[in-house]
Amino acid sequence: MLRANKLSAFYDRTQVLHEIDLRIEEGEIVGLVGANGAGKSTTLLGIIGINTRTEGEIWLNEERIDGLPAYERVRRAIVLIPERRRLFPFMSVLENLELGAYLPGPRGNRDASLEMVFDLLPVLAERRYQIAGSLSGGEQQMCAIGRALMSRPRLLMLDEPTEGLAPLYVERLFDLIVRLRDDGITILLVEQNVEHVLKVADRGYVLENGRIVLQNSGQALLADPRLKTAYLGL
Ligand SMILES: Nc1ncnc2c1ncn2[C@@H]1O[C@H](COP(=O)(O)OP(=O)(O)OP(=O)(O)O)[C@@H](O)[C@H]1O
Numbered sequence: 619m620l621r622a623n624k625l626s627a628f629y630d631r632t633q634v635l636h637e638i639d640l641r642i643e644e645g646e647i648v649g650l651v652g653a654n655g656a657g658k659s660t661t662l663l664g665i666i667g668i669n670t671r672t673e674g675e676i677w678l679n680e681e682r683i684d685g686l687p688a689y690e691r692v693r694r695a696i697v698l699i700p701e702r703r704r705l706f707p708f709m710s711v712l713e714n715l716e717l718g719a720y721l722p723g724p725r726g727n728r729d730a731s732l733e734m735v736f737d738l739l740p741v742l743a744e745r746r747y748q749i750a751g752s753l754s755g756g757e758q759q760m761c762a763i764g765r766a767l768m769s770r771p772r773l774l775m776l777d778e779p780t781e782g783l784a785p786l787y788v789e790r791l792f793d794l795i796v797r798l799r800d801d802g803i804t805i806l807l808v809e810q811n812v813e814h815v816l817k818v819a820d821r822g823y824v825l826e827n828g829r830i831v832l833q834n835s836g837q838a839l840l841a842d843p844r845l846k847t848a849y850l851g852l
């Protein structure tokens with residue numbers, strides 16, 4: 619579904635990704651792990667086309683998209699939930715969700731999408747009139763995911779969605795991610811929570827200093843002693 623060929627990324631003149639090759643097949647959960655500063659967030663930003671300048675090719679199915687502006691990529695149903703959820707804190711849960719469906723296509727399905735999101739995340743239905751900024755951290759993350767789902771993504775990229783969440787919410791979030799995959803949404807997941815992500819991921823990549831140093835099935839990576847010692851410094 620998505621393929622990056624020799625993708626490099628830069629902030630001004632500083633290169634932080636070095637010709638990485640990534641592939642995400644339709645219906646997979648792909649995990650992307652690595653130490654702080656390895657370039658995980660930059661990879662997601664490069665794919666969606668914001669904040670960083672890239673070189674190399676990005677293909678979405680048969681279409682090359684690296685030359686397209688971010689909004690054109692979003693229109694092709696690639697969605698990023700960035701690090702530290704960004705809700706509109708002074709708007710209600712419902713308004714935040716509705717804003718997820720602002721594009722013409724998703725807007726037409728808004729009511730059905732809302733029903734699906736409430737069904738999947740009942741806590742949002744209960745709290746639909748609450749101001750988003752007053753939700754708990756876990757609820758805010760659910761709201762950020764709900765908003766992303768309102769746009770009917772085909773490829774959903776999540777950057778450390780469990781950051782700062784209590785263990786119960788971490789569990790719920792991983793369950794939700796698996797359910798979304800089973801519903802046909804393709805997922806690229808960046809996580810510090812290495813063991814957990816590799817348990818649910820169909821495949822995973824390990825980034826070190828902007829280079830992919832290991833890739834394999836989630837299970838095989840978990841069993842690989844190099845994962846912990848050499849690359850994550852654990
Ligand atoms: N806007 C920016 N301007 C300049 N350098 C940046 C910018 N954003 C990130 N970097 C640098 O690029 C490198 C990769 O950062 P990135 O945020 O992609 O890492 P990461 O793997 O997501 O780390 P973390 O686990 O801490 O979130 C780091 O050295 C970082 O300092």
Ligand SMILES: [Mg+2]
Pocket residue numbers: 658659660701777
């Ligand atoms: Mg990051």
